[in-house]
Amino acid sequence: MQWNGLKKFGRAAAAGLLIAVGGVGLVNGVPVLAQGQTQAEPGQDMLIFANGTVMYGKIVSETASSIRFKGKSHGLEFETEYQKANILEIKRAKDAPAGEAKPAAAPAAKNSPRTAPPDDDGIQRRPYYWITLNGGFGTDISQTPIRQAIKDAKEQKAEVIIIELDASWKDEMGEELPDDTANFNQIFRAEDIVPIIVEEVPRDWENPPKIVVWVKQAMGGAALMPLVVKDIYFSSNARMGGLGDLSLMFARAQGDKVVHEKLMSARLGHAQGWAIAGGHDPRLVDALALIPYTLSVTFENGEPVLYEGMPRTAGDELLTDDGRGENFDTVEQRVRGETNDVLTLNARTARLINFSKGTIDTREQLLRELNLDRVGKDVSNRSERILSDWSRGLENAQRQLRRLLEDFAEVRVMPPGDFSERTKARGQRLRIIEQMIGLLRRWGEGLDPYFLYGYGIPSEEDLNIMRETIKLEQLKDRK
C-alpha cells in the first residue's frame, strides 16, 4: 500500500522550521540595529534600508558607493559605514522634517498621489490597480484579501494590476533571515494563492488585465508569485529564492533514497509547473531549489540563453554551481549574501537572464516604465484598505483567541454554586467556544500554525468536543 498525501504533507511541513541551506543560519549582510527612535528629529538625516531598518542621525561623509553615518540606537551613539547598495532611500535633513518618518517597506507609495489627474484633459486614461503585499507570507499575504483586491480591480475595470511584493522573511524572533535559509514546502501554501492569477483572472475577466509583479522580497513560498507572471520588475535590493532546501529535505530522513527522490521529484514538478504557467524556463526552478544543479547563462545576439553546466566561455556567467568540494558556499559568502549553491535571484541576475524587465526603486519609476505615469489612472482606492483590513483583522483575531482562551479558563461558578450558577457558568463557556469557532472559521487560512500551537488554541473539532462535554455535564446536572 502506498500513501502520499503530498499536499497535506507539504502544508504540515511548511509550518515547520526554516532550514538553513547547508546547515548554516546567519544574519544578513545588511546591519540590523535595534531601533528606539521612530521619527526624525529636526536636522537629522534618515536612511531607509531595504530590509526595513530606518536609521536617524547625521551623514558624516559620502562616496559613490558608501555612506559614513553617525547615529544613535537605544541611547547608544555609533558611527559606521553603510554600502549604498543596501540603502533604499536617503532622506537628508532638509528633506526630512520632523514627523515625516515612514516605514521603509513602501517609501514612495505613501507620498505619491494615489489618484491620477482628472480626465478632462482629453487624454484617454488607462486604469491601473496597485496591490501592495507586505507582511508574512500565508498570513498577511493570503488568498482571501488578494481575491478581494482582484475582484475590486475588476469592478474598477483595471487594465493593469501591479503587485508590489515585499513578503517578510524573518525568523521567529523577528530577525531578517539571510539568503541561505529556505522553506521549499511553503510552495504548497502558495498554491492556495497563485491560481487566483493563473486560473481565476483568465476565467473571470472578459479582457484579462496585464499583471505586473514588482519584487522587493519573494523568499520561500512567496517566490512562486513572480514565477506565475511574465511582467516582473525587481527593486535594487530585491531577492527571490529561499527554496534551496529541497536537496536537504530528506537528507536525514529514514527509508530508501529512491523514495526521497520520488518526494523531491513531485515537489519539483509542482514548482516547475507554475514557472511554465508563467512563461518561464522550468530550469530556473531547479536552480532555485537543488544544490547539485548547475546552471549558467550565455548570450546569443544579446539574448540570454540558459544552459546546464559550468560556464563554457569567458563571457558566460555561472548562476549556480553544484555546491560540491570547493564550490561549497563558505561562511564568508553566506554572511555577505554571495552564495551560489542554489540560486537566489537579485536585481542584477534577474535582469541578466531577462527574468526581470528592469530594476525599479520607486512607484513613479515603475509607472513611467509601464507608460502609466501620464496616461494612467489609479483606480486602487480600496486596495490598501482591503489588505490592511485583513492584516488588522487577523491580528485582532489572534488577540481575541488568546483572550477568549484565558476567559474560558477563568470562568468560575459563582457563589452559592447552585444549579443556576453552574448553568450560567456553562453558558459562558459555550458562548466563548462559539466565538472561538467563529474566529477560526473566518480567519483560519491566515492563522500562523506557530501561533495556534504556541498558544494552545484548540482546533474547531476539539472545540466541538469541548462543547459536547459541557452539554453533557449540563444534562447530568440536577437542581
Add this chain to the structure above:
Amino acid sequence: MFTTKTKNPAVRGLRVLAACLVLAVVGGLADTASAADVLKLKDGRTLEGEIIREVDGYIWLKYKLGGLEQETMFTPSEIVSVERGAESAAANTEPVQKVDEQAAKPARPGVPRGAVLTMEEMVGQYMTAYALQQARPMLEEELGSEGERIVVLRVKSGGGYTLEVQKLLDEIHFNYKPRFHTVGWIDSAISAAAMTSHILEEIYFTPQGNYGACTEFMGASYIASKGRSLEERLHQMEKVSALSGYDYRLMRSMQIDDPLSVTVTPDGRVDYYQDEESGDILVNRKGKILTLNAVTAEKIRFSRGTAATLPELTKAMGYKEIDWIGKDEPGVLWPVTKAERWTQQYRQKTAEDERRLGEYITNYQQQVAAATQVPRDQRGAFVNRARASLSRIVSMTRNNPAFLYFTFNMPTREDFDEWIEDQEQFLRDLMR
C-alpha cells in the same frame, strides 16, 4: 500488501471502543435499514428499502434482493414515483426532479457533447472507483445517447493508496472508455494518480501540470516496495502501458530510478532508451525519479497538448466546437454537470468527515460514558445523543465506503454493519 495501522489516533480509539464495549445480540440497524421507502420504476419493478442519498432527482436506494443487501443508484428517467417512509424523511435532501433542460436537449448534428469530471485529492479516499461508478450513469443521462460523447477526467491529486489503482483502472478501461471518448486533463497527477491516468490514451496537460513520481512506498517510513511486490507493480504498469499505447519505459522511470532518453523522429515516431545518452532528449537522469512537466510531456509526445482553459482544450483535441454540458458556476473553470456536482459533494463530505472523525468518536465515547453514569430513567437524552453520533459515523461510510477499509479497517460493509449493530444493541441495553 496492506498495513493494518492507521494514522488517525481517533480511529484507533474507535477500535479500542469497539473492543471494549459490550457486544451482544445481533439486530438493530437492520430495523432502520428496512424503513419503507418505495421506488416504482419504469421497468415495472417496485423496490422497497431505504433512500440513502438524493441529488438532483438521482436516488440511491439500499434494498434487499434475494436476501442480499445492495445499494443501487437510479436516474430520474428510470423512476416513476417515490413513496417515502416516515423515518427516511430526514435523509431526503431534494425532491425527485426531471433531468435539466440542457441535458435533455438533443445533440447538435456533428457537434460532440462533452463533460468535465474532476478526480481530486487522495487516491483511495477521495479519488475512487466508487465515485466514478456513481458518476457514470449520470454522465450517460446528461450526455445523451446520440453522437460523440466526451468525458474529460480532470486530475489533480498528490497520490494515495495503490490498492485503489487497479479498481480505478478497471472502471476507466472497462466502463468509461467503451461508453465515452475519455481523455485526461492533467493538472497534477502524482504517484497513484499518474498510475491511474496512464490508462488514458489521450492526455492533455494544463501549463502547470505535472505527472509522475510513482515510486511505491510504505507510509511515513519511506520504505520502497521491493522484491516481488515491486515487480508486481512494475508489471501492472507494463500492462497498463501496453493497453494505452505508451512505452513501458516511461512509467518505469517514474517508478524506479532508471534513466530515460527519447528521440522524436521527423515522422513523429518516439523512440525510448533506458539510458541518458542514446536519445536526443534527456528525460530522466540515472538515480532520479521522473515527474513530467507540461513542456517535456508535449515534447516527447506523451501529452497531446497543453491547455489552460476549456476552449484551449477543445482546440487541442482537434475540435472546432464541443457542446460542454452543465451549468456555469462561479469559481469553476468549466460547466458543472450533475455528475460533477455529485462528485464535488462526495469529496466535500468526505473531507468534513475525515476532519471530524475524531470528534464523532470522542463524542460518542463521552455520551456513552455519561449514559452509564446516570440512573436508568435519565439515560434517554444521553443515549439519543450517542445515537446521533453513531449515525454520523454510519453516514460517513455511506457517502464514502472507502472509510470502511482505509479508516475503520473493516474489509466489508457487513463487518461494519455488525459493529454498528452491536453498538445499537448496547445502546438499547442501556435503556432497559
